[in-house]
Amino acid sequence: MASSSSSPSPSPSPTAMKEGDYYPNWAELPPELTSSILHRLGAIEIVETARRVCRSWRRVCKDPSMWRKIDMRNLGDHGDMYYEKLCRHAVDLSQGELVEIDIWHFGSDSLLSYVADSSSNLRSLKVAQCHEITSEGLIEAAAKLPFLEELEVSYCSLSEESLKVIGQSCPNLKTLKKNCVGYRRPRDECDDVALAIAETMPGLRHLQLFGDRLTDAGLNAILDGCPNLEHLDLRQCFNVDLVGDLEKRCLERVRVVRRPNDSVHDYPFDATVNDVSSSDDGDPYGLSDVDILSEDEFYYDDLSEYASDNSDFDPYEYYY
Amino acid sequence: MSESYLAIMKREMMRSFIWVKTADGSIQRMEQEIAMFFPMICEEVIYKGVGTSKNHAISLPQQVNQAIFSLILDYCRFHKVPGRSNKERKSYDQKFIRMDSNMLRGLASAADSLQLKPLVDLTCRTLARTIEGKPLEEIREILNLPDDLTEEEKLEPLKNTMDDPGIRLLNRLNAKKRKELKERERLKNVEVEEHVVERSLDDLISFINGGDPKVVKTSKGKKKNKKKKDKKIVSSHGKEGAEDFHDKESHGLHSKQQGVEETVSSMRAVEIPNLPSTEDDIFTPKAGSEDGYIDDEIDPVMKEMLDREVEDFARRLNSNWVGSRGQERRPVRFSMNGNGTTRRHIDLSSGHS
Numbered sequence: 001m002a003s004s005s006s007s008p009s010p011s012p013s014p015t016a017m018k019e020g021d022y023y024p025n026w027a028e029l030p031p032e033l034t035s036s037i038l039h040r041l042g043a044i045e046i047v048e049t050a051r052r053v054c055r056s057w058r059r060v061c062k063d064p065s066m067w068r069k070i071d072m073r074n075l076g077d078h079g080d081m082y083y084e085k086l087c088r089h090a091v092d093l094s095q096g097e098l099v100e101i102d103i104w105h106f107g108s109d110s111l112l113s114y115v116a117d118s119s120s121n122l123r124s125l126k127v128a129q130c131h132e133i134t135s136e137g138l139i140e141a142a143a144k145l146p147f148l149e150e151l152e153v154s155y156c157s158l159s160e161e162s163l164k165v166i167g168q169s170c171p172n173l174k175t176l177k178k179n180c181v182g183y184r185r186p187r188d189e190c191d192d193v194a195l196a197i198a199e200t201m202p203g204l205r206h207l208q209l210f211g212d213r214l215t216d217a218g219l220n221a222i223l224d225g226c227p228n229l230e231h232l233d234l235r236q237c238f239n240v241d242l243v244g245d246l247e248k249r250c251l252e253r254v255r256v257v258r259r260p261n262d263s264v265h266d267y268p269f270d271a272t273v274n275d276v277s278s279s280d281d282g283d284p285y286g287l288s289d290v291d292i293l294s295e296d297e298f299y300y301d302d303l304s305e306y307a308s309d310n311s312d313f314d315p316y317e318y319y320y
Numbered sequence: 321m322s323e324s325y326l327a328i329m330k331r332e333m334m335r336s337f338i339w340v341k342t343a344d345g346s347i348q349r350m351e352q353e354i355a356m357f358f359p360m361i362c363e364e365v366i367y368k369g370v371g372t373s374k375n376h377a378i379s380l381p382q383q384v385n386q387a388i389f390s391l392i393l394d395y396c397r398f399h400k401v402p403g404r405s406n407k408e409r410k411s412y413d414q415k416f417i418r419m420d421s422n423m424l425r426g427l428a429s430a431a432d433s434l435q436l437k438p439l440v441d442l443t444c445r446t447l448a449r450t451i452e453g454k455p456l457e458e459i460r461e462i463l464n465l466p467d468d469l470t471e472e473e474k475l476e477p478l479k480n481t482m483d484d485p486g487i488r489l490l491n492r493l494n495a496k497k498r499k500e501l502k503e504r505e506r507l508k509n510v511e512v513e514e515h516v517v518e519r520s521l522d523d524l525i526s527f528i529n530g531g532d533p534k535v536v537k538t539s540k541g542k543k544k545n546k547k548k549k550d551k552k553i554v555s556s557h558g559k560e561g562a563e564d565f566h567d568k569e570s571h572g573l574h575s576k577q578q579g580v581e582e583t584v585s586s587m588r589a590v591e592i593p594n595l596p597s598t599e600d601d602i603f604t605p606k607a608g609s610e611d612g613y614i615d616d617e618i619d620p621v622m623k624e625m626l627d628r629e630v631e632d633f634a635r636r637l638n639s640n641w642v643g644s645r646g647q648e649r650r651p652v653r654f655s656m657n658g659n660g661t662t663r664r665h666i667d668l669s670s671g672h673s
Contacts, residue, residue, distance in 0.1 A: 023426030024383075026463040033432050036440065040448035052456055052474050054465040 027056065035060050042071045043090045044083070067094035073104040073128075080106040080132070091115055100124040100150075109137025116144040126152035126177070128269065135162035142166040152177035154210075154269065160192035167200025175206040182211035182236030182273045189239050194218025198225025208233035210267065215239045216246055223253055233258040236273060329366050338365060339377040346386040347377050354396045358434050381433035387423075388430045391416075395439055417446045 029037075038050045038060060051061035060066065070090045075083060083106045091098060091114060098119035103111075107130040115122070122145050127133055138153065139162050148170040154177060167173065178193065194214040197207070198221040205228050212234075214222075219240055223229070232254045234240055242250065242259050250257055264271035338355040341347050355361045355371075364378045365371045371378040380389065398404075398412055417424070428443035451459055460467055 023422040024429055025422075026425070026465055029425065029429060030432065033428060033440075033444070036432075037428075037444045037447045037451075040445055041452060045452070049454075049456055049459070050451070052469065053459050053463075055468045057465070058469060058473065 027054075031056070031060050031063075032065075035063065035066055039066055039069070042074045043067075044072060044074060044076065044086060047086055047089065062093065064093065064095045064097050067091075068097050069100040069102075070094070070098065071102045072106075073102055075105050080108075084108065084111050087111060088114055091118055094119065096121070098122055100126075102126040103130060104128045106130060106132075108132045109134055109140070112137045112141040116141040120144060121147055123147060124150035124175075126150070126154075127156055128152060128154040128179075130156050133157070135159045138162060139165050139169075142169040145170065147172055149173060150175040152179075152208075154179035155181070160196045163193060163196040164200045167196065172203065173201050174203055176201060176204055177206075177208040177210075178212070179208060179210035179269065180212065182238060182271075183213065184238050184273050184275050187239060188213050189215050191215055191218035191221070194222050198222050202226060202228075204229055206231040209237060210269075210271075211236040213237070213239055216241055219246065219250070223249060227253075229254050231256045234260050235262050235264060235267070236260060236271070326366065329369070336372055338371045339374050340371065340389070341377040341379050342384055342386045342389045343380060343382045344385045347374060348386070348389060349374075350393060353400060354393065357396055357400070357436060360434065381430070383426070383430040383433045385426075388426055391423075391427060392430065392434070392436065392439065396436075399438070413442055417442060421450070 026034075034057065038046055038057065041050055046061050046066065051058045067090055070087070072083065072087055072090070087103065087107070088111065091101075096118060098115070099121065100123060101115060101119075102124075103126065105128075107127060109132070112127075112133060115125075125141070125145065125148060133156050135158050138156075138158060142148065142151075142165070146169070149172050151166070151170070151173060152175075158178065163178070176197065190213040193209065193212055195218060197204070198218075202225060204226040207222070207226065207229060208231075210233060214237055216239075219234070222232075232250070234242070235258050237260045240260055242257075336352065337349040338352055338361060339347060339349050340361070355365070360381075361371065361378055370376045384392070395416060398416075399409060419427070424443060424446065428440065428447060431439035431443055451463070454462075459465065
């Protein structure tokens, strides 16, 4: 009866199932599990495909719990209007319970406003490469999101003044990502962003300033102004010279530091450095930047879902 | 007094193995440090005092049979070791997850019942990948799911707060068009063969510019990101050309573009192509797209008639439409990210904020 062994049994080959072993088919999975699976498809595929497959999936896809986190990074071919409408629909489905939203490549100030108006409990707002979104739009939205803890504004326009206002509107901000294209030459220096952060975001734990033009002075200001910093990503911040006392100070105070010349393999955006001295004419599609991956590499990276940037969390932390 | 009781229980846990009983009645034991990962097991031990001996084994949820339990143990044993790098863990996960799909579902279900979050994430992510990018029909087929939605529900447009009748009309037209196209196909009784061909960029561009009219499906699903890049480049060309759909001359180009878009894009949704207002047309599947719509199958006269009908509505819609911004296509630039995913971005001469 008891089959206890002194050492644990090795894992059986997948086909060696005992008689009577029964595994649920897709239709029998509990709804929360189905929801968990379908959610990973992202909002667009859920709306376009998943909810039309069958009755039970439709039910799962309509449930507000599916829409507490909206991921709209994986766009297809349609125009911005289409995705805006889709996004608004998704926000409606959350019924005010939206906690996290992630938007790449589309979006307008009015969409932001729509999100902020209906989701005052929003904890995480991430926008990247949204060229229609302006500083004013962001300020307006931030003013309605007092519980915001995470903000990403990458490759969008956001003035330093606006950053200050946002910092003041969102006292709970713990994560800020403001990434842009790194410039190696000319050495254009600017500490405005760093100072704005140091001034208005004292609670920051994670900061990612990929490609920023800050200097050592800006870094020092940040270290002064953000005493709780745990993760700091300074990749492609080529004006920072992380040596000597500054380096020491940085490493003492911050648990994980990504240095200016560190590897960008896990960075989710295009990390091509803008090297003004090199010419890239005759390259209308930017294909010379293309890093054609081998088959294996592709699938390896695919596993990480848009190469989750591990600089601010450790997926295996659960086990320590 | 209760504090010391807890302390005793904790000490007990530290010292011994935890005994569990799987759903199929098999009694197993696991090291206490592994047992720590399972909230329900901890609760049973601490608050009910079970699990510390063979005779008082904790009953695991019904989803956890011996085989699954063994897998879960292996997984936990690997990951509990603190020294491993993330790369190692990822590599292990990749290998671990390779199993029969039935078992994978069983594992997901079991992990869920045991609230083992990392394993739930891993299994669900993998399961999602089996569905990702696939068209409706294929999903139903491979997952064995019933096609039990009504036609109405399938075409269900978004609830517009404006509830524009024009949109409803467009939807109906869509459905009608789809039906007619389906009939056409059935009448002709031609096998729709799926050509899995990877078109080079040059091929596609020359096609748009009036090259080979025979339209062939590009491979879908494979290297999704690469395909997306091709798709986007094509559609940007397409849309630039067809703004003035009143122009008779462009009609030839229009239908070719339509063909290209429909073949290059996967079974995904919507819209009469190139009509700005139809972006509001709601995410309904494209006419005949599920069955492998091919351009030269359709009677051109019929097609032209349908196109005209649709254009008519679009024109009407356009004139009433409030809030549509300038729909002229900005030149869209594409590049690959470091990890192979594509991104499109609007070509600005200065690239950063």
